[in-house]
Amino acid sequence: MNAPRFSNAARYWRSPLVPDADMVTAEYYDHEFAPHWHDAYTVPVIEAGAECYDYRGSRYVAEAGSVPVINPGELHTGARAVDAGWRYRVFYLPVPFVENLAREMSGRAAASPWFAAGIIRDSDLARRLVAAHRALERAGQAASADPLAAETALVDAVSTLLARHALERPSPAPLAADAVRVATMKARLADDLLEPVTLAELARTVGLSMFHAARLFTRETGLAPHAWRNQLRIVRALPALRAGASIAHVAAASGFTDQSHFTRHFKRAFGVAPGRWR
Template sequence: MNAAHFRNAPRYWRSPLLPGADMVMAEYYDHEFTPHWHDAYTVQVIEAGAECYDYRGGHHVAEAGTVPVINPGELHTGARAVDFGWRYRVFYLPPAFVEDLAREMTGRAASTWFPAAAIRDADLAQRLVIAHNALENDADPLAAETTLIDAVTTLIARHALERPSIVTLASDATRIETMKSRLADDLLAPVTLAELAQTVGLSTFHAARLFTRETGLAPHAWRNQLRIVKALPALRAGASVTEVAAASGFTDQSHFTRHFKRAFGVPPGRWR
């Protein structure tokens, strides 16, 4: 037996940001899924190895970097497609969540059925992994919710069998300033995308889309940039990086350092 093969090791968890959903991080070696179905959209990202599955009368192979999607209620299997198995991340998304997002995007009921073959879209796979990681690690709720909405709406926009016609909002300086004020009001307090959208009477999809288009940054990225700018005087005055990170609303020093270095090219301690 090859000592380098994956283990049979799944881990399930849930997030309050996505009620009714399950998330899985798993690797499998010799486990085989018998024919079964789920009452959710099963959205997978293969991170290593390869999985094969029987679905809709065909036999499919999903290699690393692909996104197999199983529609609710549809029978399918699952097994390794290479000797050492496969590792993947999975979202089990409630149908209402996916359907409501499609409705927000289009302004009407829209089809959210996906193809049987694994989707080969590296950018989509990366977006899904970012969202999955954010939910797994209890990240800033604004970042987690925004990346989740981004990933799932990208899946719908690019790969639904009936491509949706997305409603585009006109520029709206008043709404942008209102959202900026909400994000800046208390940098220590968590803010969700749903709360931000509610302040301007928009859906989460359109609030995030409008804000990102008009400012060039997603809401959580804009808020983190504001936190960094407001942290500079304390750093100049000699405060420790740990103190500044906590006072600026970052989850910890490493979170602050990571974002600071992206903006300034050096860690905050060296900048100081």
């Protein structure tokens, strides 16, 4: 039996966490892209089906789970490679954003990162990119979403892409232990658990780039900044739970998006839902 075909539907959107970037969530059945180019790095992840495209004189077929990166200014096409069509998520990342991240990683100025023609088949990278894309999408749809988690996921995904697959791969500069900076970041995250904090704001408090702030914090604590903050929220919620406060009230007072968000993180930490724990 043939797989159900995709529709022709696309949604372009932006996030204030990545100025000048465009993101796309789309699926196509019979749409064909004419030869065109973008002034940004095109970083798609094929989620289902398959896409074929012409690029640098060759034809490629990108299947589910692959990452067919296109460099800025380079001509390419796009069409279905299987009868059902394809579904994908795409980042159009501004050149200055990618250049700046590469510079932060290596600690020195370098030429614009460049990627070889061909398809990147790296399931871990694809997972990170999809997670970042979804986190940015959620952050734009809900006022209570966690910008820190979205920004951290984006830096993680793009730095992984650069470190593994750029032609001149930036090697992260050595990072010395720095208990004072880590303590300062912890204090900023703990100050007001209801206040949204971005990775950029956290990095500015200690005079580091976003990449190095996230890297230092994660190495010294074992948790990414947003994960550490959520753990602190759970710990601070325990007295109210013990006292009999409603789970919905505790979730809101602790800075979680809603009761289900709180319950999900609580269960990961304690192995049971908060009501059962109580």
